[in-house]
Structures are given as structure tokens and as C-alpha cells.
Amino acid sequence: MSAIVFEGPTHAGGVAPAEPFHAKKRWTRFILPTYAGLVMLYLVTPILIMILYGFNNSGPKRVSFRWLGWSLYGYIHLFAKPDLTQALKNSLLVGVVSTIIATILGTLIALALVRYRYRGRSATDFVLFLNISAPEIVLGASLLSLFISFGVPRGIATIIIAHVMFNIAYVAVTVRARLAGFDRSLEEAAGDLGASPMQTFVKVTLPIIWPGILAGGLLAFALSIDDFIITNFNAGTTQTFPLWVYGAVKVGIPPQVFVMGTLIFMGGVVIAAINVVAARRKK
Amino acid sequence: MGQRMATGVQLVGKPKARLGKRLAPYLLTLPGGLWLLLFFLIPILFMASVSLQTGSLEQGFQLTWHVGRYWEVLRQYHVQFVRSLIYGSVATGITLLVAYPVAYWIAFHGGKHKTTFLFLLLLPFFVSFVIRTLAWQFILADDGLVLGTLKRWHLLPHSFHVLATSAAVISGIAYNFLPFMALPLYVAIERIDRRVVEAAHDLYAGRSQVFTRVIFPLSVPGVFAGILLTFVPAVGDYVNASILGGTKTTMIGNIVQLEFLQNFHYPVAAALSFLLMAVLLIGIFLYAKVLGTRSIQEYV
Numbered sequence: 095m096s097a098i099v100f101e102g103p104t105h106a107g108g109v110a111p112a113e114p115f116h117a118k119k120r121w122t123r124f125i126l127p128t129y130a131g132l133v134m135l136y137l138v139t140p141i142l143i144m145i146l147y148g149f150n151n152s153g154p155k156r157v158s159f160r161w162l163g164w165s166l167y168g169y170i171h172l173f174a175k176p177d178l179t180q181a182l183k184n185s186l187l188v189g190v191v192s193t194i195i196a197t198i199l200g201t202l203i204a205l206a207l208v209r210y211r212y213r214g215r216s217a218t219d220f221v222l223f224l225n226i227s228a229p230e231i232v233l234g235a236s237l238l239s240l241f242i243s244f245g246v247p248r249g250i251a252t253i254i255i256a257h258v259m260f261n262i263a264y265v266a267v268t269v270r271a272r273l274a275g276f277d278r279s280l281e282e283a284a285g286d287l288g289a290s291p292m293q294t295f296v297k298v299t300l301p302i303i304w305p306g307i308l309a310g311g312l313l314a315f316a317l318s319i320d321d322f323i324i325t326n327f328n329a330g331t332t333q334t335f336p337l338w339v340y341g342a343v344k345v346g347i348p349p350q351v352f353v354m355g356t357l358i359f360m361g362g363v364v365i366a367a368i369n370v371v372a373a374r375r376k377k
Numbered sequence: 378m379g380q381r382m383a384t385g386v387q388l389v390g391k392p393k394a395r396l397g398k399r400l401a402p403y404l405l406t407l408p409g410g411l412w413l414l415l416f417f418l419i420p421i422l423f424m425a426s427v428s429l430q431t432g433s434l435e436q437g438f439q440l441t442w443h444v445g446r447y448w449e450v451l452r453q454y455h456v457q458f459v460r461s462l463i464y465g466s467v468a469t470g471i472t473l474l475v476a477y478p479v480a481y482w483i484a485f486h487g488g489k490h491k492t493t494f495l496f497l498l499l500l501p502f503f504v505s506f507v508i509r510t511l512a513w514q515f516i517l518a519d520d521g522l523v524l525g526t527l528k529r530w531h532l533l534p535h536s537f538h539v540l541a542t543s544a545a546v547i548s549g550i551a552y553n554f555l556p557f558m559a560l561p562l563y564v565a566i567e568r569i570d571r572r573v574v575e576a577a578h579d580l581y582a583g584r585s586q587v588f589t590r591v592i593f594p595l596s597v598p599g600v601f602a603g604i605l606l607t608f609v610p611a612v613g614d615y616v617n618a619s620i621l622g623g624t625k626t627t628m629i630g631n632i633v634q635l636e637f638l639q640n641f642h643y644p645v646a647a648a649l650s651f652l653l654m655a656v657l658l659i660g661i662f663l664y665a666k667v668l669g670t671r672s673i674q675e676y677v
Contacts, residue, residue, distance in 0.1 A: 140512030199409035229613030
């Protein structure tokens, strides 16, 4: 209706803007796009710094922000610092294990929440909400209180327990969002055609909800590999990549840190891009 | 409709299948629910218990119901407590002001490249939180990229510094949590029915009136979600304060971390984080009461 109203003379004059009622304004039209561009530049700046400092020619020394010229040293000797390499390995191990566990547990909760109305549903929902909105420091400190009370030694196992704990809710929420438009009649059709519930789940349900599970899993992995605060409380003397970097701030950061950061960044961007492209192709 | 018909069919089915169906949601929730119960909810009780214990690492801690501890920690650390709340509020305010126009622009004028712009907003999440903060240390350092250059050109006095000030910590927090604010804002603004906006124009509302009386009120749920998602982690954060700050910018998170992991004053640390949780929970519960728990999850 209103589209017809706007097909009026305002539109005829040259630059056809998306919303014709802005046509009168001239230079002010550029304020918002310029501002948005500047904010995006601001968001990207630290990333550029990280990539840049991966090429800092510091040799085997630990330097912080002094620029010593271009070099591929950090890339060639990427694994020259054994404790840093070990920290990265720990991060990857924790990431993979906690992601698998959290993705399974979170997906099951999502299935229950979307498909059934049951007693305890809103309680489950509230616990998920609370888990997501609680400050990390409280999650970390309270879990540490539990471990201290039982004298549990902190290490890789307690880190994994912690990471599963904060990832279940994120996975459940992500998968649930993707499950919302799920057509139940497909499952009923499979059942009518003689498939057992198990067959129906594996051959019909799982392929349909798989993209959602994948998205939840990727989010969980990203959150796990990046987590600092909760890990810091429950790691004991075990190091993960973010913990190592934090510990190195006072002593100086070797270029390898930035190279690893850059590689993780690139990997994440590539996976996300593939995800977006795949989702578009499906449409 | 479809769901109702489906249950209708189930009711006619065998009673055994009905029992299975009734148990199904519980069986599905059980493993994850148990994990959350054991490692998220119950630990909060243990934190409360630890906060009321007395003793030392060498002699062990005993639950003595020492409620006075809460007064002691507040007397000792109220400065850092209040500072955290102030830093968190200011940083949240900054992110709201910075992110709103961007979210508005992407939602209304993003055109074909909306996804690309959103991706750019999310890009910092692909870099480790600690490294992002570290990069700001490099940028803001006394003889770093920006200040070093300006001082070399004698545009700034040599003693000028940004690091270790409140401004550095607040801007670090604002930077790190900006996407948490921008995304819910975008989702809320994107959802606004364009026909309502057009109707306002048709009814001779000026540009600013359209914004203040139509667009902004309709985006309020996103504003609240953004404030919650930014304010809560901002108040509890200590990475920014410890990398970008100094001794005069210590936040409550730094104290909790110090008392827990270095001084081993477990009761003090537990009491502080319990207090922090209590303060933030008030906000969280208010949010859940007003807008419901589902609304926050839509924005995650």
C-alpha cells in the first residue's frame, strides 16, 4: 500500500534511495554509513595489530610492542616454545572433548524442550537462561569452591568439566532455534512407512537437524578455545592458550602467540564462511 | 494443529509407547540437566558454604557460619565493588551509544550486504579475548603505536599516558563487549515491521519523531537484552583491568582472582563473588520477570 504512495515524484529525481523520504537530505545521508564504517574499522583494528605483530622480527626474544622490522620468524619457528605449544595442544584437546560432550547433552535438552510439554520444562529453560546470563567469574569461582571442598586436584579434567558446564546451554539454545521450524509430519510419515523410532531418528530427524547441531558445536568449540576466566579458576597449574598468553603479558609476548592467534582467527573465519555459503546454497 | 493431532494419534496407541513418550523428555533432559545441577547449581551452594567458613589453607577450613565475613569483605573492598559497577555501567552506556546507530544502519540500510556487515561486527570473536585486549595494550602503550608516534611528533607531552587509567580499562571493556550489544540491537531493529515506519511517515511524522516514537520504542527489548549481555560480563571482568589498568583501577574480579588463586583466602573470595552474583542476579531476575527468559536466548 504505502509502496504506491512512495512511487511518487520524490523517486523520479536521480539517486533512487532505498527509502525515498531520505531523498531530501544530501550530505547528511553520508553521516550514518561513514560512522558505521568507522566503528567496523575500530572493531577490526586489534585484529590487524595481531596479524601485524605475528611478523615482528624479534627473534627468539620476548618483546611486547616494540616493532623490530618484518620477519617470518614467528611462522618458521611456530612451535619453538614447548610450553606455549603444550598450552595450545591443551586448548585443542579441551575444545574437542568438551565440544563433543556439550553438543550431545545440549542437543538432547533442545529436543526435549522443543518437542514436549512436560513438568520441569520451564525450570530447565530458566536454568539455561541463568547459566548464559550469569557472570563468568561466578561460574568459575563457584565450581572452584566445589572442587576445593572435595579436594579435587585441578587439571585438564576439571577444565573439561567446566567447559562442558558453560557450553551445554549455548548448544541447547542454538539447536533449539534451528529446531523450531521442524516439520514433524516427516517423522510421522517415516513411522507410517514402518520405520522404527531409532530408524526414524537416524535417517530422518538427524539429517534435518544436523546443521543446527553443527552450528551449536562450532559455537561451543569457539567459546571453549577462547575461554579465560572460568578456565583460570579451574586449571590449577595446567596451561591453556589464553592462560599462557595472559601469563606472558608481564614478561613479554613472543611473536608465536600472534601467529597462533592469526591462524586460529583464519581457521574460524574460513569455517564460518563455509557455513554461510553452505546455508545459502541450501536455500 | 499438527502437534495436537499427533498426540491424538499417540493416545490411541499402545500404553507402553505412551509411557515411553511421557518419559522421553525427562530422559533427554537428564544427562545435561544432571551436569548443570552438579557443576553449575550445586557449586553455588558450595560457594555460599565456603564464604561462611573460617580457617587457613594450612589448618583447613571449617564451616563456622561466620556471617560477619560479608561485612568484613564489604568494608575492605567496597571501593573495588563500586568501581566495578561504575566501570560496567559506563562501558555499557558507551557500547549502547556506539552500537545503536551501527545496528540501525545495518538493519535499515544494509541492503544486500547485511550478512557481510554482521560478519564484520562478529569478527573480534574469532580472536582470543586475551589477545584482543593485548592488542589494545600495544595501541595505547606509552611508547606504543599511537602515543609513541604522537610524542615523537611532539603533539603530546612526554608524560602523557592512557594505560593504567580508568579510561583505558573502560574503553577496553567497551571494545570487548561491543558485539554483545550490537547483535541484540540489530535483531530487534531488524524485526521492526517496515510498514509501521512507513505509516508513521504517511501520518506526517518527522524523521526524529519516527525514531523517538516508533523505531526506538520498538527496539527496547533489544536494548534491554544488550544491556544485560554487556553489563553482567563487564562488571565481572578482570582481564581488561589487569592488562590495561593499574593499581588504581582494580576491579572486584581482580580481587576475587587474587584471593582465590594467589592468597588462598577462599572464604573472602567466595564471599565477594557471592555478593557480586547477588547484585547481578537482581538485575537478571528483573529482566526475566519483565521480558521472559526466552527473549534473551533469541539474541544469543
